Amino acid sequence: MRTFALLQEDILWNIIVAEEPPQWRESVFIDITDIDPRPKIGWYWNGRSFELPETYERKQERQRILQTRRDVIAVQLRDIDTLSLRSVRSITVGAATDTDHARLAELDARATKLRQELAELT
Numbered sequence: 001m002r003t004f005a006l007l008q009e010d011i012l013w014n015i016i017v018a019e020e021p022p023q024w025r026e027s028v029f030i031d032i033t034d035i036d037p038r039p040k041i042g043w044y045w046n047g048r049s050f051e052l053p054e055t056y057e058r059k060q061e062r063q064r065i066l067q068t069r070r071d072v073i074a075v076q077l078r079d080i081d082t083l084s085l086r087s088v089r090s091i092t093v094g095a096a097t098d099t100d101h102a103r104l105a106e107l108d109a110r111a112t113k114l115r116q117e118l119a120e121l122t
Contacts, residue, residue, distance in 0.1 A: 004029040005039060005050075012043045012050065066121050073118045080111045 004021045006014040007028040016022060021029035032039055032050075039050035046056075084107050087100040 002031055003033045003038075005032045005045070007045055010045045010047075012039050012041050012045065014041065070118060070121055073114050076114055077111055080107050080114075083107055 001017050001019060002021075004016045004018060005012045006016060007030060015032070016029070021031070030045060035050065042053050043050045044053060044056035045051075051059075084104060087096065087104040087107075090096040090100045091104070
């Protein structure tokens with residue numbers, strides 16, 4: 001006899017003991033006979049192995065936090081682009097002051113830091 005995990009949306013929904021995996025329509029079965037530790041109902045299947053629900057939930061929460069930070073950085077970069085327009089316009093028409101150049105350098109430095117942070121978010 002073998003032990004099979006019935007999955008629904010990558011969550012272990014039920015455990016079935018049988019000679020062969022059942023042939024239920026639109027059902028996914030994973031052979032867990034030799035898996036140690038034996039997964040339990042509610043565990044998450046990541047495509048290669050089972051994870052404890054807490055691990056999966058922490059990963060999901062981390063992804064939500066990272067996406068929120070990416071979204072905030074995107075807004076800040078758009079704001080920097082908007083704030084740069086006046087200085088760029090002054091430089092373009094030849095009416096720039098030292099303040100325009102300093103402001104543009106400051107905004108560019110902030111944008112560079114944000115882009116570096118964005119690249120490091122994984």
